[in-house]
Amino acid sequence: MNYHTNKRDLLSLKILTPQDWVTFRQKFNSIYPDFFPLMHSKGYGLTDSEERLLSLEKLNLTSSNIAHILGISLQSVYTARYRLRKRLNVPDKESIIGFLENRYP
Numbered sequence: 001m002n003y004h005t006n007k008r009d010l011l012s013l014k015i016l017t018p019q020d021w022v023t024f025r026q027k028f029n030s031i032y033p034d035f036f037p038l039m040h041s042k043g044y045g046l047t048d049s050e051e052r053l054l055s056l057e058k059l060n061l062t063s064s065n066i067a068h069i070l071g072i073s074l075q076s077v078y079t080a081r082y083r084l085r086k087r088l089n090v091p092d093k094e095s096i097i098g099f100l101e102n103r104y105p
Contacts, residue, residue: 007031010059015052016071028055039100044088053080057097 010031013024029036035058039046046054056066063077070077081096090099 007059011061011065011069014069014071021048021052024052025055028058032058042100042103044100049080050084053077053084054097054100057081057095 010024010027013020013027015021015024025036035055036051039051039054052070053066056069061069063074063081067074067077084090085092085096088096088100090096
């Protein structure tokens with residue numbers, strides 16, 4: 001399977017249950033095997049909810065797509081993103097993913 005097929009598979013999933021998250025994460029890790037180890041090695045102490053949001057951000061999804069996949073409102077996506085930015089001190093004009101991948105603890 002190639003990158004595009006795997007990404008298409010991910011976009012067809014919903015993350016509504018713990019088992020959905022396990023399935024999604026396994027497929028995500030097949031595309032980005034270093035993403036979560038990198039986040040963990042930097043000591044961000046991410047919650048499962050934050051990891052779900054970041055994995056969808058890594059896929060460059062729109063807020064609407066993220067809301068659909070997570071089964072939450074668009075406003076909940078904005079709120080979760082805002083809270084994560086504040087907790088990790090991500091500047092307003094910077095991508096959360098770019099900031100986290102380039103920052104060293």
